[in-house]
Amino acid sequence: MPRHTRARIDLDALRSNFRRARELAPHSASMAVVKADGYGHGLEPVARVLAGETDCLTVATIGEAKRLRDGGIESAIVLLEGVHEAADWSAVSELGLHPVLHSPHQLAGSEALDAEVPVWIKCNTGMNRLGVEPRDVAAFRQRLAFRPGLRVVGLLSHYACADDLRDPMTRRQKECLQRIRRDHPDLQVSLANSAAHFHDPAPDCDWTRPGIMLYGGTPLIGTTGPALGLKPVMSLESRIIAVRDLGAGESVGYGATWVAEAPCRMGIVEIGYGDGYPRHAPSGTPVAVAGQRCKLIGRVSMDMIAVDLSQCPGAEVGAPVELWGHHVGIDEVAGMAGTISYELLTGVSPRVPRVHEGDR
Ligand SMILES: Cc1ncc(COP(=O)(O)O)c(C=O)c1O
Missing domain, CATH: 2.40.37.10 (Lyase, Ornithine Decarboxylase; Chain A, domain 1)
Structure with a gap:
């Protein structure tokens, strides 16, 4: 008997969740987050559907971006962790990626670029993982200006506690990025993750970055995806x-x-x-x-x-x-297992075939 264990992926539900994200942030453009194999749903089929809805996708690694290009996807691709070594710049340029930069060490190798690469500056507004300190953003931008191959297009930051609607850190981070932006009115900003779509007021940044909500999981603690109008994918x-x-x-x-x-x-x-x-x-x-x-x-x-x-x-x-x-519901299983839907979805092993259904 063949094994029947499989993950059925409803591409129409994915599309519907993306449209829900757009409805909740009507004044922003959207970079759809498809890293980690489209949160476990299969990178290429997921990206093809989302590329029909937005012209910007977001991944974490150059390997993921290469798979997208090999799969014929022509959208802009933002590389969330940017480059790690000098040799990465040639891949960035060949694949036409938009890296996010957070540290001067990442610039090594960029002097050799022959085509212009759009880059985002990652600002640390409180997450304290990656990011340029607010007081250093102007100087960092100045350094980038000396690299003719690099064109700064935006400022990007990431929320630490947006899953909790009451956490004051979200407001502080938003205000921090707004303050940085005042000195860079020509740049776009990207801030909202899925959770921020459900905050009041709705996200008003130039670019949102919805991830888990596209796949139907809740980004907020204490609720479920369906309760937020999201469909299981x-x-x-x-x-x-x-x-x-x-x-x-x-x-x-x-x-x-x-x-x-x-x-x-x-x-x-x-x-x-x-x-x-x-x-x-x-x-x-x-x-x-x-x-x-x-x-x-x-x-x-x-x-x-x-x-x-x-x-x-x-x-x-x-x-x-x-x-x-x-x-x-996946949020229910995640709660029972003491984890989050993100981990369950990205943890479905390669042994499980993904069967994609719906309009591609
Ligand atoms: C930098 C960045 N932006 C956006 C996202 C999407 O977050 P979420 O899946 O909570 O919407 C992630 C997810 O890890 C991220 O690391």
């Missing part, structure tokens, strides 16, 4: 490969962590942490069997999980299973 599916009756007192799986209190029927599903299903999902995590919500029982193994079939007594070998998607 990935349905992670499998099927039952064995059923078994357990007597009261019998356990299931490694460590015998789950023990039946009463006689019950359980099913084994052909998916595990080797596929990217989270090993830390506890007993009780919802799993839909033939459209009925059931519960995960026992530890997640590499290739299998067990489910209690009390809610779906008619289920037999071959019954379809949804790990997340429409019957079980």
